[in-house]
Amino acid sequence: MSETLDILILGAGLVGSSLACALEGRGYRCALIEASPASAAPPGFDERKLALAAASLSALQALQVLPGLATSPFPIRRLHVSRAGDFGAVRLAAADYGRKAFGGVVLARELGTALESRMAALRDTRMIRPARVVALRTTDDAIEVDIEGVGTLRSRLLVAADGTRSFARQALGIGTQEHDYGQTLVVCSVACERAPDGTAYERFTSQGPVAMLPMGAHYGGICGVAREDAARVLALDDAGFADYLQQRFGWRAGRVVRVGKRSAYPIVRVLADRLTAPRAVLMGNAAQTIHPIGAQGFNLGLRDALTLAECLSEKQDPGSEAALARYVAKRGEDRERTLAFSDGLARLSANDSGAMRLLRSIGLSLLGNIPDLASPVVAGAMGYRGDVPALARGGA
């Protein structure tokens, strides 16, 4: 333990890796620790389809990550939000807001590969992998972490980006509020009779949400299934699942012709009671794991990372109380509003009471018909909420 690092990032998932890119050139000596073996991608770099807000695309461009994508993001030019049984539908077009697109869709695996290739060129961050943190201690001026089979590292700030079941969060004594939505999301590629035209569909049903994201010639399909029904749905053969999806999503894109390999994700919400502890900060899924229904999880975690990098750009002690307090203050509004938005969508869409249905229908109709009412929602969905980090403002 000869040196003291400035910033030690725990977890090289999408958020920890983005933070390493955002810290480059700010004058800090950083290390990024990842438990998974170098021969395999970190667990979050998988087949899930990510809708990235316009603000996130601007930031990933500024961080020199987007050019490394094997496939450019598929633009979301229109949003169509509806609910089975309700008469309203929201139809929003980016062009009505003077934009080419609300955001774009990428495959998490390809975004992960682009982040890895950008990280290979970073001078300020050293990657330590495979390495699992198994203990940590805080002193007045640093935090020490024990890495299995490697030894102990000392840093002035620890960033816990180690995911939903964060070891660091627990070791720092930060509790959580948890809610199990009782849903499993089934994700796969879907080919429909009508090829995508840039419209992203979100359909709420009492069994859970269904989203179809435009991805070139096919859709990225995401289908929420009640947990008790998940095993049955996952066991369906392709033709059976195509029929099931058709019945859940309807005919907006014509007949479901083909479905790809399916992956399943049980959905829970896990919110940390606080974002910091002495010399430590939580971000990404370690700070808040939310329902993917509003496509906000990584978008929000990326803004965590950008904000921290911007809070630390003045070359002061990165783990000082003042720096951490500044970070918490800057994240407050965006975090609160994004959590409320995602949880509200998840709960509202699941509530089938008559009054709720009526409110929802009226709400959807109003949103669809009065552009001014929709614009705060649109701005939020595009990633412009609260104190927007400068790197995300590129296209705002």
Ligand SMILES: Cc1cc2nc3c(=O)[nH]c(=O)nc-3n(C[C@H](O)[C@H](O)[C@H](O)COP(=O)(O)OP(=O)(O)OC[C@H]3O[C@@H](n4cnc5c(N)ncnc54)[C@H](O)[C@@H]3O)c2cc1C
């Ligand atoms: C089906 C689905 C669809 C989604 N769609 C969207 C979307 O459209 N838009 C959007 O913005 N978000 C979306 N999300 C959310 C998004 O995927 C997550 O918010 C994001 O991947 C979280 O990244 P993370 O880096 O915080 O955490 P993780 O990906 O969990 O990364 C944590 C990393 O820490 C490492 N680690 C853990 N413990 C240790 C340890 N002790 N020592 C060392 N390393 C450790 C792990 O190996 C892992 O690599 C979706 C999620 C799902 C499940």
